[in-house]
Amino acid sequence: MNTELSAFIAHARKKGMDHATIRMLLLSAGWREKDIAEAMTEESLDMPVPLPPDTGGARDAFFHLLMFVALYTSVISLIVLFFDYINIYFPDPATETYPGYQEGFLSSIRWSIAAVIVAFPLFFWLARILLKEMQMHIEKAASGVRRWLTYLTLFVTAAALMGDVITLVYYLLNGELSTRFFLKVFVILVLAGCGFLYYFLSLRTTPLKAKEKKLNVTFAWISIVIAVIAVVWGIILVGSPSTQRSKQFDDRRVEDLRTISNEILNIVYAGKTGVPDAKPVKPLPPTLADAAAQAMYQKLTIDDPETGSPYIYTIQDATHYQLCATFNTVRDQSYDIFWNHPAGQHCYSFDVSSNITK
DSSP: OOHHHHHHHHHHHHTTOOHHHHHHHHHHTTOOHHHHHHHHHHHHOSSOOOOOOOTTSHHHHHHHHHHHHHHHHHHHHHHHHHHHHHHHHSOOTTTTTSTTHHHHHHHHHHHHHHHHHHHHHHHHHHHHHHHHHHHHSGGGGGOHHHHHHHHHHHHHHHHHHHHHHHHHHHHHHTTOOOHHHHHHHHHHHHHHHHHHHHHHHHTTSOTTSHHHHHHHHHHHHHHHHHHHHHHHHHHHHHOOHHHHHHHHHHHHHHHHHHHHHHHHHHHHTTTOTTOTTOOOOSOOOSSHHHHHHHOSSSOOOOBOTTTOOBOEEEEOSSSEEEEEEEESSOBOOSSSGGGOBOSEEEEEEEEGGGOOOO
16 A cells, blocks of 8 residues: 555544545555555554455356356256166167177276266355355345356256157158167257256355245256266266276186186197198196196286286096186176186186187
8 A cells, every 4th residue: 555645544544534635635646446445444453455256257167167067067968877878778779799798888987987086076165165155145146157157057958858859850750760760869859958947047046045946956856866866876886996896807817717718729739820731749737837838929827917826737538628717706707708607616617629719
């Protein structure tokens, strides 16, 4: 604060001049209105004038942008989740036999669950903060940032709904409407429709009205129920984290046994696996340790990755042997079915006379 200005105001008050006269003298001398007000406040009051709330400023822009990004992430992830559930329960005969199709859906479900678990609580928390601020400072409800992002959301959801209905009518006219397709259309109608309806209604009311509070509570519970159902359903399908860990160990066991069998074939045929009319040139290795020592292309892991116990290797005759391991879960894939296995100990039988890798 300018000390000369403060000194003049104090002097003028001592001489009996009122506020309006002092203000006019300073304005006529070229002082700014803001500087005059601050100086007179400091001279008369023991505390500074509080700053107004940041309506439509950088802070509001940050919170609203982050909230709407979390909203878009949550809605898109929920749509992907429900689409994957529909694909699993209503498979397309043209793609259901494609190798790895189901595992691809499960991987997509894991990603979408992770996105919902992170983005949805963030959206919910930010929305509560912004609603409380709008209830305390009603002018924030008219913030330009809020209105622009809300109308952008309305545009995106309206476009999605319009495209959804157009697609529905098109397939209906073509007579190609299936349960799988109808359910996907329904998912978009519900998720995009709820978002459109909430933000459309929120622009027509104010945060202080009981109607607005009821609207917020209603849609909050609807969104929570949908998110919880989607996440729990997905966890049931893909299994708990401990189950996934067990499957990872089983996948590692399968890869270890696959590598061991391939290297044993390389040892027996001296690297000429797959060559027509090739003949065995070496006997089967007597132990897995010997197989690891003679490996030609890949280093062998002969111990279980979880327990540390060695895999079981049994020679049956000159050309037949078995590899055994204890698995945690069932593998029942529609591709590479030789390596499917039950839970518990399972043995794979091999014949090196065929000269074909598994």
